[in-house]
Amino acid sequence: MGTLEYNSSRPPIDIDDVTLAHLKIIIGTKLRRQESFMMTWLPDDKNPVGRLTAWVHPSIPLILAFDGATMPKIDAKRIARMMESLNSAGELLIDQMQSA
Numbered sequence: 001m002g003t004l005e006y007n008s009s010r011p012p013i014d015i016d017d018v019t020l021a022h023l024k025i026i027i028g029t030k031l032r033r034q035e036s037f038m039m040t041w042l043p044d045d046k047n048p049v050g051r052l053t054a055w056v057h058p059s060i061p062l063i064l065a066f067d068g069a070t071m072p073k074i075d076a077k078r079i080a081r082m083m084e085s086l087n088s089a090g091e092l093l094i095d096q097m098q099s100a
Contacts, residue, residue, distance in 0.1 A: 005063040006039075006054050012065070013041055015094065018072040024064050025074065026082050026092065031058045037086060041094035053091075 002020040003012035015023065030037055040053040056062070086092045 002064065002066040005065065006056070006060065012063075013043075013094070017066050017068050019094070020064055020066060021072045021074060022078055022082060023092075023094065025079055026086060027056065027062065027064075029083070030086070031056070031062075034058050038091040039094065040091055056092075 002015055002017045004015055004020060004023065005012040027039075036055060036057045038053055039056050040051055043049050043052055082092070
């Protein structure tokens, strides 16, 4: 289980390494293009609150920490679905992408 830490006072987001590897590509692509977007997720059981949303911007530090040393296999179709969803809605919904 890896983590995504965004510049905030909230604890890091726990995300499985496979999903995190796909997020790395999606987020990296958007930020490399200087495109900001909303990212939404459901908190874990340790920090139970409602749905959380962050504004992701190229100037805000982002740390992706993988649990394993080997990068998981990337599913190009999953990347395409995630990018299409993000571009059409303007929001990356992490909880919906984990089961994709």
